[in-house]
Amino acid sequence: MAVVGYVLKRILMVLAGYLVAVLVGLIALVVIYVVLSSLPNAPSYFELMQFTPVAVLVVPPLGMFVYFLTIVVTGMQTLVFALVAEFFSLRSYWLHMLFGAAAAAAGFALLWPDAPERWADMGIIAGAGLVAGLVYWLIAGRDAGFRRPSIDRSA
Structure with a gap:
């Protein structure tokens, strides 16, 4: 029974880690575009992308749509990686x-x-995925494994 409880705990940690990682990845995406738009001779495209999150904040249903859409398009490959x-x-x-970037x-x-x-947008998205992967590791990846860690009872 303890094994089932441990596996259920791992599944919940994976789900929580994924949901938080998606949110942090979206925030990292915004930060990357803001930083790129502040570089000298940056294309006006980056300036446009830095103000897009303002629309997401002003219209919360739009923000929830972006979050949900991100979960839908990254969910299957993330499930495989997890x-x-x-x-x-x-x-x-x-x-x-690397899993997050991929x-x-x-x-x-x-x-x-x-x-x-x-390719520039692909690199920026992958960079945000790197950050999301790190956040996932902090929440769920450090203790990855459906098998319980063995306890040394001889000590």
Whole structure:
């Protein structure tokens, strides 16, 4: 019975880690665009992207739509990555960051099929995915593994 409880705890940690990581990833995306728009000779495109989050804050249903859409387009690949990490007890922060970047880039490619032509945006999205992967690791990835850690009873 304790094993079932442990697995349920891991599933809840994975879900909570994913939901928080998506939110932090979206915030990181905004921060990256703001920083890029402040660089000298930055394209006006970056300035436009820095003000887009204002619309999301002013119109909360739009913000919930963006959050939900992000969950929908990154959910399947993130589920695969999370199951791989849990099954093989992968606890490395850099691996979770790479998983986050790959999931974000794949989600972007789902929304925009011509994404390879938008390599700058793909890199920015992947950078936000790196941050999201780190946040996921902090919440759920450090203790990844469906199997309970063995307890040394000889001490």
